Amino acid sequence: MVDSKKHWKAWLYLSPAIILLLVFTVWPIFNTLRMAFLNDYGNMAAIGGQTFGFGIQNFIKVIEYKEFLQCLQNTALLCVATVPISTVLALLIAVALNSIKPLQKTLQTIFFLPYVTNSIAIGMVFAAMFNIVGLKQGSHMADTWGIINNVIQFFGGEPINWINAGSSYVANMAVMIIYIVWNALPFKILILLGGLQSINKQYYDAAKVDGTPKRRVLTRITIPLLSPMLAYVIITGFIGGFKEYSSIIGIFGEKMGPADDAGRLNTMVGFVYDALERDRQGRASAAALILFAIILIVTLINNKVIKKRVHY
Amino acid sequence: MKVVLENLTKIFPSRDKKSQNQVVAVSDFSFEIPDGQLVGLLGPSGCGKSTTLYMISGLQKPTSGKIYFGDDDVTELSTENRGIGLVFQNYALYPHMTVQQNIMFPLQNLTGKDKLSKQQMLDRAHEAAKLVQIDELMDRKPSELSGGQQQRVAIARALVKMPRVLLLDEPLSNLDARLRLQTREEIRRIQKETGITTVFVTHDQEEAMSISDIIVVMKLGVVQQIGKPQSVYDDPANLFVAKFLGTPPINVLEGKVLDGKVYIGDQAVMSVSGVEDMDVYIGIRPEGIEPAPDGVFECKLNNVEVMGRDASVVSTHTAALSPVIRAIISSDIHVDTASETVKYNIKPHKFFLFSKETEERIYFEVK
Structure with a gap:
């Protein structure tokens, strides 16, 4: 038993962390819950002396918004498309990186660069790549295209309007998926490469003695032994995917969509920000809680599915 | 199947390109292992015994010299085509597979005319498991087995393909003293029952003396003496061999x-x-x-x-x-x-x- 006279010392040492957690984590969580269940709550209105009834009005309103369903659809689509693609690509790249000796360090650095680069900056570069660089001159469109369209033209294809006014939803989503996958790769490669390098080499020697074909080594040995890392990468990938926001801003700017259809690519987090901007903290809180519930359910399902396949 | 080593040499280049300190792990090793014998490669750590074993297995390529299985020159043959069974020092059992899956794994890799039906594989796996007396444990994972049981699974996995040569790397070093005595008798029994030419590596002279038909004493990559355990003990070729064999020394x-x-x-x-x-x-x-x-x-x-x-x-x-x-x-x-x-x-x-x-x-x- 610790001398009770020394207890104040323990609390003193813990206090910086506890105070920060209380102010910036515990209180906001509590406050979000409170605001979500106060009908039509808004900060400015609250300062103005208005009182709010307790209820689930905010949740009903949020679900009734057409924009909200659009945001939910965009977010879900991005998640479902990018997490599997980026995980499979990261696995293949990590396995390839792990199996080569020369230039391994150099390639590792190259693959890791996106991780240390600002995602808004990357978004702007992607926007330029997919852009139609020339602007309208009267009714005539100057055909200076971004590099992607240049490549398409080089191979004899028709340039595609990826992100500019008049572009299609499919084209917009394709750009977002490519961008998000590319952006998500380095972290996943890093985790999987670390996992690969910690697998005992003797398993591979044993497989070699038995004449195991490469594909079977991958599916029967490498992937099962890597499964804890794969599970981690998939779960965090889904959690990150549901919080997707800055990548849309990076490419489409704050309009969250092509010039003629603002908000078309808005996401759940974007919806929360929009509500906050309009002094509708109650709606924002309700939307945040819905997002939280979705992430929780998806993670639980993930856990359930993965548990059977992960070998710790 | 006799195994012939002819002027076998392995030189590891120095890690640092500038220095010339290459390591001669095995130097000019010639020896004919008679068919069906149990041979112990014996020596202190760094004497090249494991390197020799891995060269026989094909996981390492000799710098010079030849290896024959019977009359076939296997020097250039890759590991999987040599028909060997290898038991690793820490067994290298696949942790995510059950005992049965581990034992069957080598059989599932067979293709072409050697391909087996599911039932044949199961029969062979059970046969191998029975030989090493682990047929009760087929549904366990390696982590649920004791060290001695894992060892047996590793041996069963090596034997299930009916290898021409069985290689064991420090087979007893991860077992406690009691289990070691028991397991070495077991290895002896399995080897006699199957009649497979077997080479094992050990730094423990008692282990080598007790079960080998022939021991090879090595030091710093050079073979010091080859012979029946008792005759090497009774008639050591040099001071190193005399000191290395025998407890107390x-x-x-x-x-x-x-x-x-x-x-x-x-x-x-x-x-x-x-x-x-x-x-x-x-x-x-x-x-x-x-x-x-x-x-x-x-x-x-x-x-x-x-x-x-x-x-x-x-x-x-x-x-x-x-x-x-x-x-x-x-x-x-x-x-x-x-x-x-x-x-x-x-x-x-x-x-x-x-x-x-x-x-x-x-x-x-x-x-």
């Missing part, structure tokens, strides 16, 4: 040969012929000296350790290279522990001379 003393007599200090302990006058190392096995009132070799007596059947007389002598000189005798023989000194008689066939210069054995005849 051989007693080594400095001495000299003068006018047909071997001297330790100023005591003449044996008359020999056919040896020039020279400085020598003298090796005497602990069972080769016996206390006797009229003994020729007098030492300072320390104490007597009685261990049931045997007793160990511990004494010292200034010429000895080790701190003590040990004699193993029957505990029936009485030694006067109150005495300051002890006199020993020496059995000539347990008494070896080695050149002080080369440490090679010097052969002599007792007069």
Whole structure:
């Protein structure tokens, strides 16, 4: 038993962390819950002396918004498309990186660069790549295209309007998926490469003695032994995917969509920000809680599915 | 299947490109392992025994020299085409597979005309499991097995393909003392039952002596002596082999040969012929000296350790290279522990001379 006279010392040492957690984590969580269940709550209105009834009005309103369903659809689509693609690509790249000796360090650095680069900056570069660089001159469109369209033209294809006014939803989503996958790769490669390098080499020697074909080594040995890392990468990938926001801003700017259809690519987090901007903290809180519930359910399902396949 | 090693050499290049310190792991190793024999590669760590094993397995390529299985030159053949079974030091069982899946794994890789049906694979796996007596554990994961059971699974996995040659890397080093005794008998039994030519690596001389048909003693990549365990023990080729084999180890003393007599200090302990006058190392096995009132070799007596059947007389002598000189005798023989000194008689066939210069054995005849 610790001398009770020394207890104040323990609390003193813990206090910086506890105070920060209380102010910036515990209180906001509590406050979000409170605001979500106060009908039509808004900060400015609250300062103005208005009182709010307790209820689930905010949740009903949020679900009734057409924009909200659009945001939910965009977010879900991005998640479902990018997490599997980026995980499979990261696995293949990590396995390839792990199996080569020369230039391994150099390639590792190259693959890791996106991780240390600002995602808004990357978004702007992607926007330029997919852009139609020339602007309208009267009714005539100057055909200076971004590099992607240049490549398409080089191979004899028709340039595609990826992100500019008049572009299609499919084209917009394709750009977002490519961008998000590319952006998500380095972290996943890093985790999987670390996992690969910690697998005992003797398993591979044993497989070699038995004449195991490469594909079977991958599916029967490498992937099962890597499964804890794969599970981690998939779960965090889904959690990150549901919080997707800055990548849309990076490419489409704050309009969250092509010039003629603002908000078309808005996401759940974007919806929360929009509500906050309009002094509708109650709606924002309700939307945040819905997002939280979705992430929780998806993670639980993930856990359930993965548990059977992960070998710790 | 006999295994022939011909001038086998393995040189590891230095890690640092600038320095020239390449490592000769195995140097010019030639040996024919007869069909169906159990061969122990024995030596201290870094002697090249594991490298030799891995060259036979094909996981490492020799720098020069040839390897034959029977009459086939397998030197350039890749591991999977050699038809070997390899048991790794830490077993390398796939942790995510059950015992049955582990044992069946090599069979599932077979293609073409060797391809087996699911039922055939199961039968073969059960047959192998039965041989090593783990057929009750087929549904367990390796982490749910004891060290000894994991070892058996590893052996079953190596045997299930019916390899031409079975290779074991330090098979007993991860087991506790009791299990080690049991497992080495087991390895012996399995080898005799299957008749597969088997090579195993160990640094434990007792292990090698107890189960091998032939032992190969190695030091720093060079083979020191090859032979039946008992004949290597009784007739060591040099001081290293003499010191490496035997527990407790051989007693080594400095001495000299003068006018047909071997001297330790100023005591003449044996008359020999056919040896020039020279400085020598003298090796005497602990069972080769016996206390006797009229003994020729007098030492300072320390104490007597009685261990049931045997007793160990511990004494010292200034010429000895080790701190003590040990004699193993029957505990029936009485030694006067109150005495300051002890006199020993020496059995000539347990008494070896080695050149002080080369440490090679010097052969002599007792007069």
